[in-house]
Amino acid sequence: MKHRTFEKAVKAVTCSLLLFSMAAQADLSLAFGFGMNGEDKTVTVYDGSQKKVITTNATNFKQVLNESDVVLNAYDKYWTSGDDVRDGSVVVVERAKPVTIVSGNRAKTVYTTKQTVQGVVNEAGFDWKKMMPIEDGMMKVAQGMQIHVVPYTSRVVNRVESIPVRYNSWYDSTLAPGQMEIVQEGTQGKREVEMEEYISDGKVIRAEAGNVKILSQGTPGIAKTGDMEGTKGYVRNMSATAYHPTDGGGFGITATGTRAGHGTVAVDPRVIPLGSSVYIPGYGEAVAADTGGAIIGDRIDLCMETFEECYNFGRRNVEVFVNY
Structure with a gap:
């Protein structure tokens, strides 16, 4: 009987010691700031255009909002960067706006945090x-x-x-920024567009484009602009003459080894590099493929198919559109 009484006494003392030890550990944790719930965390709160950064040991986001002096109205909402308050957490407050929905002869004002008209309509059921x-x-x-x-x-x-x-543009340093001059009109193309029309009370209230089929591309126009960005090349004012393929040596072979003909022009390579694609209004597209003893500086010689064309062209000032 005495033995059992002694065992009970030992167990009671042991339990007391364990409870005392646990209480002491809890006191130490509180004293030294141990434990996740007691740690300070930096949280950022966005409320419209206002931003607040607070240091808190809150364990839930409602406490964070209270500490930030954020008062939520009946329909206001907020969302967070996570389920738990952690260091670096973010809280975004969405303020409800009054919006009136009109349907038939009925009008109803609702408070919503939706960002788009369709979102409000869906939310309204x-x-x-x-x-x-x-x-x-x-x-x-x-x-x-x-x-x-x-x-x-x-x-x-x-x-x-x-x-x-669509206009292909060349940079012209004589034009002011934002200024554009059309040199050659382009032609419009054609396309077939699949449209979904939404009809109410016999009227089309909205139309949305679907599949598009190009029927004809059209041709791009040519323009000069005072803005360099987006241009295909630059415009250079030059003195132009004309020549026949049989001029000079009479073989009709250019300085680059190609056969001369309409679309071949002779240039000073120091001004326009050989091989450059150019466009001359009234003459058309050409390639700088030839040179000439008299073609120095801002001079250009246009190859013509007949002597009559050369004679009629004579000498004139032209704008040369040089591709980059």
Whole structure:
């Protein structure tokens, strides 16, 4: 009997010692800042255009918002960078905006944190397969805006339309920045566009382009510009003459070894490198493939097919469009 009493006494003392040891460890943890919940963390809070960076030992994000003096209204929301408050966590507050949804003869004001018109319509419970906003669904929501929701049907139609003329531009240092002069008009192309039209009350309220089929490319125009960016080359004012392939040695072979003909021009290689592609209004596209004893500096000699063409051309000042 005494033996059992002694065992009970030993167990009681042992339990007391364990409890004392655990309590002492807890006190030490609090005293020295041990334990995850007690650690200081840096958290950034974004509330619209305001940004606050706080140091906190909060264990949940509601405490973080309270410490940041952020008051949430009934429909406001917030999202966080993670589930737990950690060092470097981010909290973003989204403020609800009042928006009026008009459908038929009914108007209802709702408070929303959605960023787009379509998001508001979806949140309000409208079936997007049957109802749609007249406004662009991707339009950014603004406080106090009205969104008009209507029933609709859709159809697919094919339309043939013109492709705007594209202009190849050459830099002209005599023009001011932003100035452009058309040298040669281009021609429009044609394309067939598959359009999905959305109809409400017998009127097309929106149309979206689908597949596009090019019917004809058109031809690009030529323009001079005072802006160097995006240009194909540069414009140089030169004195031009004309020559026949049989001039000179009479063999019709250029300095680069090609046969001379319309589209061959002679240049000073120090001004326009041999092999350069050029365009001369009234003459057309050409290649700087030849040289000449009298072709020095801003001189250019255009090869013609007949002596009559050479005679009629004579000497004149031309603009030479040199490709880079």
